[in-house]
Amino acid sequence: MSVVALAGGVGGAKLADGLMRCIGSDLTVIVNTADDFEHLGLCISPDLDTVMYTLAGIANPETGWGIAGETWHALEAIARLGGPDWFRLGDRDLATHILRTRRLRSGERLTAITADLCGALGIAARVLPMTDDRVRTVVQSGTDRLPFQDYFVRLKCAVPVTGLSFDGAASASPSAEVIAALADPALTAIVLCPSNPYLSIDPILAVPGLRAQIVEANVPVVAMSPIIGGAAVKGPAAKIMTELGVGSSVTAIARHYRGLVTGLMIDDADAHLAGEIEALGLRVRTSAILMRDGNDRARLAEECLAFVGELANKRSIGGRTPSP
Amino acid sequence: MSVVALAGGVGGAKLADGLMRCIGSDLTVIVNTADDFEHLGLCISPDLDTVMYTLAGIANPETGWGIAGETWHALEAIARLGGPDWFRLGDRDLATHILRTRRLRSGERLTAITADLCGALGIAARVLPMTDDRVRTVVQSGTDRLPFQDYFVRLKCAVPVTGLSFDGAASASPSAEVIAALADPALTAIVLCPSNPYLSIDPILAVPGLRAQIVEANVPVVAMSPIIGGAAVKGPAAKIMTELGVGSSVTAIARHYRGLVTGLMIDDADAHLAGEIEALGLRVRTSAILMRDGNDRARLAEECLAFVGELANKRSIGGRTPSP
Numbered sequence: 001m002s003v004v005a006l007a008g009g010v011g012g013a014k015l016a017d018g019l020m021r022c023i024g025s026d027l028t029v030i031v032n033t034a035d036d037f038e039h040l041g042l043c044i045s046p047d048l049d050t051v052m053y054t055l056a057g058i059a060n061p062e063t064g065w066g067i068a069g070e071t072w073h074a075l076e077a078i079a080r081l082g083g084p085d086w087f088r089l090g091d092r093d094l095a096t097h098i099l100r101t102r103r104l105r106s107g108e109r110l111t112a113i114t115a116d117l118c119g120a121l122g123i124a125a126r127v128l129p130m131t132d133d134r135v136r137t138v139v140q141s142g143t144d145r146l147p148f149q150d151y152f153v154r155l156k157c158a159v160p161v162t163g164l165s166f167d168g169a170a171s172a173s174p175s176a177e178v179i180a181a182l183a184d185p186a187l188t189a190i191v192l193c194p195s196n197p198y199l200s201i202d203p204i205l206a207v208p209g210l211r212a213q214i215v216e217a218n219v220p221v222v223a224m225s226p227i228i229g230g231a232a233v234k235g236p237a238a239k240i241m242t243e244l245g246v247g248s249s250v251t252a253i254a255r256h257y258r259g260l261v262t263g264l265m266i267d268d269a270d271a272h273l274a275g276e277i278e279a280l281g282l283r284v285r286t287s288a289i290l291m292r293d294g295n296d297r298a299r300l301a302e303e304c305l306a307f308v309g310e311l312a313n314k315r316s317i318g319g320r321t322p323s324p
Numbered sequence: 325m326s327v328v329a330l331a332g333g334v335g336g337a338k339l340a341d342g343l344m345r346c347i348g349s350d351l352t353v354i355v356n357t358a359d360d361f362e363h364l365g366l367c368i369s370p371d372l373d374t375v376m377y378t379l380a381g382i383a384n385p386e387t388g389w390g391i392a393g394e395t396w397h398a399l400e401a402i403a404r405l406g407g408p409d410w411f412r413l414g415d416r417d418l419a420t421h422i423l424r425t426r427r428l429r430s431g432e433r434l435t436a437i438t439a440d441l442c443g444a445l446g447i448a449a450r451v452l453p454m455t456d457d458r459v460r461t462v463v464q465s466g467t468d469r470l471p472f473q474d475y476f477v478r479l480k481c482a483v484p485v486t487g488l489s490f491d492g493a494a495s496a497s498p499s500a501e502v503i504a505a506l507a508d509p510a511l512t513a514i515v516l517c518p519s520n521p522y523l524s525i526d527p528i529l530a531v532p533g534l535r536a537q538i539v540e541a542n543v544p545v546v547a548m549s550p551i552i553g554g555a556a557v558k559g560p561a562a563k564i565m566t567e568l569g570v571g572s573s574v575t576a577i578a579r580h581y582r583g584l585v586t587g588l589m590i591d592d593a594d595a596h597l598a599g600e601i602e603a604l605g606l607r608v609r610t611s612a613i614l615m616r617d618g619n620d621r622a623r624l625a626e627e628c629l630a631f632v633g634e635l636a637n638k639r640s641i642g643g644r645t646p647s648p
Contacts, residue, residue, distance in 0.1 A: 041426035071397050077419030081444045091415040095401030102365035120405045 001026050002186040003305070005193050008032045008200020009047045010064030010234055011226055012193030013054035014291045018301030019191065020055055020125040021294070027125040028181040029055075032195070033110065034130075034137040034166050034203030037149045039087050040078070042097040043104050046149075047200065048114055048129060049096055056121035064234065067092045086154050111175045128181065130204045133172035137203055138165045148199070157236040160243045164198055169206035174213075182213045189308040190214055192223035194289070196237040197256050198244070205260070214260060220311035221261045222304055224289060225250045228267040233290060251276045258282065263311050265289060265304060283311055325350050326510040327629070329517050332356045332524020333371045334388030334558055335550050336517030337378035338615045342625030343515065344379055344449040345618070351449040352505040353379075356519070357434065358454075358461040358490050358527035361473045363411050364402070366421040367428050370473075371524065372438055372453060373420055380445035388558065391416045410478050435499045452505065454528045457496035461527055462489045472523070481560040484567045488522055493530035498537075506537045513632040514538055516547035518613065520561040521580050522568070529584070538584060544635035545585045546628055548613060549574045552591040557614060575600045582606065587635050589613060589628060607635055 007016050007029050016029045029051055036045045046065065053059040053067055060066040070090035079085040089097070096117065103113045109132045118127050137148040140163035151157060182190070195201055205211045214221060230248050232238040238248035246252045250270045254277040257264070263283040266273065267290070274284040285307045291297050331340050331353050340353045353375055360369045370389065377383040377391055384390045394414035403409040413421070420441065427437045433456045442451050461472040464487035475481060506514070519525055529535045538545060554572050556562040562572035570576045574594045578601040581588065587607040590597065591614070598608040609631045615621050 040422050041429060042422070067401075071395060071415065073395050073415035074398060074418045074422070077391075077416040078423060081419055081423055081441055083419065083423045091395065091397035091418075092401040094398045094415075094418060095405055095407065098364050098366070098398070099402060099405055099407045105365060117405055 001188050002181075002184050003027050003189050003191060003308075004181050004187065005029045005191040006195075006201055006204050007047070007051055007193040008035075008195030009050040010054075011291075012047075012195035012200060013051045013059070013064075014297050015191070015193040015224055015301060015304070016051055016125070017054050017294070018291070018297030018299070019304070020123075021298040022301045022305060024124045025126070029125055029127050030130050030178055030181070030204060031127060032130060032200045032203050034135045034169070034206075035148050035152070035199075036134075037136070037147060039149070040083065040089070041101070042089075042094075043101040044087075044089075044097050045100065045110070045114075045129070048110075048127065049093065051127055052096075052114070052118055052121060052123065055118070055123045055125055055127065058121070066090050087149065088153075109175070111177055126177075126181070128175065128177050130174065130178065130210070131172045131207050132175050133168060135166050135168040135172050135203060135207065137199060138167050140164065152199075152236075157239060161236075161240045162243070164202070166203045166206045169203065170208065172207050174207050174210050178210070179213065182210075182217055187217055187219050188312070189219050189305070190217060190221045191304060191308075192221070192257065192261060194224040194226040194233065196226060196232075196235055196240070197253060198237070198240055199235075211260065220263060220308045222263040222265065222308055222311065223253070223257050223261045224265040224300070224304065225253050225267065225270070227253055227270075228290060229269040249273060251280075254280050254282050263307055265300075265307060283307075283314070285310075325512050326505075326508050327351050327513050327515060327632075328505050328511065329353045329515040330356075330519075330525055330528050331371070331375055331517040332519030333359075333374040334378075335615075336371075336519035336524060337375045337383070337388075338621050339515070339517040339548055339625060339628070340375060340449070341378050341618070342615070342621030342623070343628070344447075345622040346625045346629060348448045349450070353449055353451050354454050354502055354505070354528060355451060356454060356524045356527050358459045358493070358530075359472050359476070359523075360458075361460070361471060363473070364407065364413075365425070366413075366418075367425040368411075368413075368421050369424065369434070369438075369453070372434075372451065373417065375451055376420075376438070376442055376445060376447065379442070379447045379449055379451065382445070390414050411473065412477075433499070435501055450501075450505070452499065452501050454498065454502065454534070455496045455531050456499050457492060459490050459492040459496050459527060459531065461523060462491050464488065476560075481563060485560075485564045486567070488526070490527045490530045493527065494532065496531050498531050498534050502534070503537065506534070506541055511541055511543050512636070513543050513629070514541060514545045515628060515632075516545070516581065516585060518548040518550040518557065520550060520556075520559055520564070521577060522561070522564055523559075535584065544587060544632045546587040546589065546632055546635065547577070547581050547585045548589040548624070548628065549577050549591065549594070551577055551594075552614060553593040573597060575604075578604050578606050587631055589624075589631060607631075607638070609634075
């Protein structure tokens with residue numbers, strides 16, 4: 001058995017954690033790196049870090065990002081010295097950025113650095129950046145082109161999104177590790193975690209070849225909705241979907257993922273939309289998909305894997321010559 | 325009135341602090357930067373930082389270096405992630421290195437960066453790196469050539485020093501600010517702080533033109549001994565002087581500074597050596613030169629300035645045509 005999960009930050013990390021609790025080292029998480037940026041001379045990979053800290057069991061349970069019990073002495077001193085403090089860098093978190101930056105500048109690959117950091121943190125699953133190349137999400141807001149962290153952290157998403165682009169994606173390549181994970185003969189499923197489809201999953205799919213590899217993997221591809229009852233569990237997903245004119249329903253999620261995803265897990269609150277989604281050609285499973293704690297994560301991961309099993313059976317049944 | 329002090333780390337910073345308590349912004353401190361190094365991708369200037377933190381009143385009173393009440397969460401996390409922790413970087417201290425590194429990499433001068441950091445810390449005196457160019461102390465130990473921090477911190481000075489060199493010094497230039505401070509018509513004295521003559525003051529004097537400018541400034545040049553009773557107040561000065569075969573007495577300090585310094589302040593414990601030193605052509609003043617607290621610093625700075633006054637009078641008297 002081998003499962004590949006695609007994830008962005010907080011919500012994605014939670015389901016990845018649930019999956020790791022179920023299948024351990026059989027899980028590979030491919031993580032969005034289009035939110036990465038340079039700040040204070042440090043190379044920061046917010047989604048990779050959220051996934052790493054969550055899988056290591058050291059994530060801050062209140063914020064979802066950062067490290068539990070974190071202190072902010074360096075950032076306070078940076079502010080005192082006149083430096084910028086709008087991006088919250090905790091003292092322990094700084095260690096990750098410092099070590100990563102040093103190795104990136106010496107020419108090492110983000111994939112290798114991430115593997116070592118995960119090893120040091122005792123993470124069983126494999127965590128892979130979507131690419132070792134530079135891809136950067138740019139948020140279009142009217143005539144403004146905003147680097148993602150400017151939009152997300154500095155402006156707190158307070159401007160309307162009129163478009164999104166992923167600078168560098170066209171010339172990026174998936175790493176050999178990403179290609180191998182998706183081509184693994186033991187691959188049984190691909191899971192799109194409940195991350196923002198536009199800001200977290202789309203950049204991964206924008207890396208040339210990845211979308212095709214997912215479609216051609218010939219395994220169930222299951223997404224979990226980041227939208228419950230028309231609202232995002234966390235972050236600006238619903239706001240952005242409304243601003244882009246697609247609406248903020250689970251049906252809009254289904255439309256967005258159509259052609260890629262074979263099954264969608266939605267919340268019980270959205271069960272009335274299951275028919276609409278099935279009419280788009282996707283299988284639906286409803287559940288209580290809000291993850292409040294580790295038990296929720298493990299339970300949902302189990303349900304997700306059961307859903308995958310159903311879809312696989314359906315597919316193999318469907319593939320048989322019909323009985324006379 | 326204008327006083328220029330040359331300083332290295334802890335001992336030098338203490339007298340510089342005393343001088344600042346006496347004359348405030350009339351003090352310029354020229355600081356050794358040959359101990360600077362790159363570590364974890366950060367540009368670290370240990371002596372500049374010790375001087376800055378001491379003058380800002382935030383230095384750790386126990387260690388002399390670093391910041392009072394410092395925490396070590398980033399360093400602990402670095403160690404957990406497999407990074408090096410032999411050089412002690414505190415959380416608040418990291419802010420200094422991060423901001424400095426970012427600006428140096430963007431091409432700014434260390435002098436300008438230091439001025440801004442000192443401004444943010446509310447330091448009245450001017451703190452100048454000896455040069456904006458790269459100079460690096462290399463410790464020769466037999467056939468080994470050790471970068472200074474390897475010798476000083478990692479090896480804790482536990483190997484014998486057979487020679488010292490200052491890589492890059494020959495092609496370094498003093499900054500315009502350093503040249504201007506020493507050429508200031510209001511300059512009344514130059515003070516060599518009780519820093520290690522070999523490791524802290526010599527690198528400053530190795531910057532082409534600086535020694536000549538000090539000699540030609542035509543003002544009293546007073547040194548305070550870093551040696552009391554044959555031992556260093558702090559650090560490896562006595563050990564190194566013994567290993568280099570010059571002995572660890574105040575007389576050896578006087579010999580080392582002969583031709584540059586017009587007066588030497590020594591401890592009462594070394595008063596019996598005053599004659600030897602005077603025979604070398606230096607004026608001597610004895611006092612209790614150990615600085616235990618801020619009062620000691622201010623008192624010694626006052627005595628130092630009084631000594632300067634005596635030397636200046638002596639010089640102007642000596643310059644007169646002798647009475648018949």
